[in-house]
Amino acid sequence: MTAAALLAAVTIAFPREGQRFGPLDRCYLIGSTDGGETNLVVAGRNVPVYRTGAWGVLVDVVPGTNTVSAGGVERSFFVAPRPDLAAGAKKAPEKKYEKLPYAGDKPRKHPSGRAPGEITIVLDPGHGEADTGATSPHGWFEKDANLLLANEVRDALVARGYRVVMTREDDSFPALYDRPKVAFSSNADAFVSLHHNAPPHDKDPTKLRYHCVYAWNAIGERLARAINKRMAASFGKSLQDNGVMHANFAVTRNPEIPSCLVEADFITSPAGEESVWNPEQRKKTSAAIAAGIADWCGARQ
Ligand SMILES: [Zn+2]
Incomplete structure (x- = not known):
């Protein structure tokens, strides 16, 4: 050649x-x-x-x-140049965050003892529309991987009899602070945001891979641990388990409705990309996440 x-x-x-x-x-x-x-x-x-x-x-x-x-x-x-380097640049206006409609800081009653049909889970496929999330080596977007995974987690939960509400069902972009609002408007028992990871800039994007679940408060952590346990069992030695991590995200800090954010794998390494877009692997990952949510629903808190 x-x-x-x-x-x-x-x-x-x-x-x-x-x-x-x-x-x-x-x-x-x-x-x-x-x-x-x-x-x-x-x-x-x-x-x-x-x-x-x-x-x-x-x-x-x-x-x-x-x-x-x-x-x-x-x-x-x-x-773009850094704002402080641009001649005569004005300071960026401070970001205003809307207060979430928390009625208080009291966690809602845990659903144990209720039938699945009386339990509502909100699934939040991360990113959407112009916000693509991470990009894989072949140029595929995290937003699409998140939606594919969320659809299958939904199907697995519905098959178990749960009510499921999605923050998006297509390539739309619900604003970040509108996502936890869906948990309130649908009177949810739990909120799970689904993502795929990308490394920070000082790590090798071609190698880094693991799965983890982020939570912020104790109620979110219990949900996160239940999901992580099933994911770790499902992935076994095929993917590093980074466990449950603490993160103050807009979608994890809900004091009333247990909330967590799953990073199912990295799409940025070639091996991660292959795994994330493999339908058989997705079926296993979605089944593990659904099983973890069901474990949490059934567990006494
Ligand atoms: Zn993401």
Whole structure:
């Protein structure tokens, strides 16, 4: 095969041509090759190519237009200057958060003893619409993986007889603070946000993978532990278990309705991408999450 034939097979899935970013120091580049390229050079660095032909690499970026090249393919994108560097930049207005309609700080009565048909679970597929969440090496979006997983968790819970309400059922974007409101408006017993993870900028995006559940308060933690236990049993040694972690998110801090956020896997590594988009694996993951929710519903608190 000629060098030109190898180069022609490289694609850059992220960033998109002309994509605009806020202030960044480094940007994650991801793409794929036909797998035949073994000495891929991205932005001047040698980058390993995986069995799937996927690659990912962090590169340093500068304010303004950045042009990178991967295996001969060029991609330009724009990084905004930091507000304090822009001449005459005004301070960004402070973010105003709407107070959630908490009636108080008293947890609602735990549903143990009630039939599944009298128990309502809200499922929240993370992100949506223009908010894509993380991107996988082949350019697939976390928002879509979250919805696929949530649909299957819903089906598994409905099969067990539970009432399920979704914060979104299509590629729409309910505002972050509208999501926990659905738990109130549907008089829910529990709220579970479903996500897939991406590494922080100082970790290797091609390798990092684990599952975990985030909770903020004691009522959310019990729900999170029940889900984590089933996920750990289901994944076994195939995926690292990072357990239950503490996180003060808009969707976890509900003092009345037990709430947690599941990070089912990382979609950013080639192996994670393969697993997340594998229908058999999704069936196992969704069954484990549904079983964990059902365990929590049946447990005396
Ligand atoms: Zn997410």
